Amino acid sequence: MSFEDEWREWHRARESYAGAEYGPAALESTNWLITEPAAVEGVPGLWALTGDGGIRGSELGTSGSIVTLRGGETIRFGRRELRVFDRNGVVALRVFNPRRPQRERFSAIDAYPPRKGWRLRAVFESTPGEHITVTAVDGQRHESAVAGRLRFELDGIPRTLTVTRNAHGDLTAVFADGTNGIETYRFRFLVVEEPADDGSAWIDFNRAYLPPCAFSDQFLCPLPLDENTYTSSIRAGERAVILGR
Missing domain, CATH: 2.60.98 (Tick-borne Encephalitis virus Glycoprotein; domain 1)
Known part of the structure; x- marks a missing residue:
């Protein structure tokens, strides 16, 4: 399966999940x-x-x-x-x-076309014992263990992406970029592939996805850390929810 076909399959699964009866x-x-x-x-x-x-x-x-x-x-x-x-x-x-108006009107998830150029090389550095303070959209804070940091370049500038592990053990991040509030939702989520033993890794921004609070303001999503907030525009991944009439 080609890079584009794999992405389209992922995108279809995301839309199916988002619009599910009890999604x-x-x-x-x-x-x-x-x-x-x-x-x-x-x-x-x-x-x-x-x-x-x-x-x-x-x-x-x-x-x-x-x-x-x-x-x-x-x-x-x-x-x-x-x-x-x-x-x-x-x-x-x-x-x-299921009869909530926003669910009944859900039509699709707008997304940028997949581009291999947004699959970026990175180096993973583990950070055992480190914790960060995570703030949710309602202002509540809690401590979370940091799994590590990914070092990569964005527009030729060295950047870091701080990641934690979710309940399934996956490396995950919340990030913001220059498209937020204009072309995309206010922030997005990302699952990062497990790094190789030597620390080499990939960050595929094509798989950036909307947080649950993009579909309902009753979700209490975590906000991005300052170090995961970029001024550069990341035109990759999901953009916004599309509602029909």
Whole structure:
């Protein structure tokens, strides 16, 4: 499969994921609860924290039934699906609705055409024991372990890309560039291929993708670090969500 065909397959998979019935565009609300039961818009019953990392729903209209959700458990009321969201030990109740207008209007993801020139050589340097402060879009901060830094050149200028590891063990980064707010969303995400044993690596900006908060403002995405913010324009990867009428 050619470079362009591999990219198109990746792009099709991204659009399928983004527009899925319970994909990111369906996130309707993120509800921060307390131990005192309270109503959640759009779903029956009263909802509260259990105190041990779970969420309990009561007064659900069927003989006073009670449900408890933990971890990856979900429950549906009509078309809406409820999930537990855990942010560094603090949990919230998320409501996904396939009939959310932004999900129903989702049409595609605009992206730059793939170019081999945006697959850049880099050198990976591991940084054991180092931590950074990550700030989310709502201003909340938390400490995260740094996996390492990739050194590369952008427009002939030496740059670094700080990466962490996600829950799957992949090297990931959040970055911003000169296209943001004009041609692309305000920042983008990137998964980096695992470096070779000698530290040689590739950064493929063609695979830069929109963060979940581009599809719903109820996501709490991390913002890019200062060192991952570039004045140069990276015209590669996903640009913006396209909504139909």
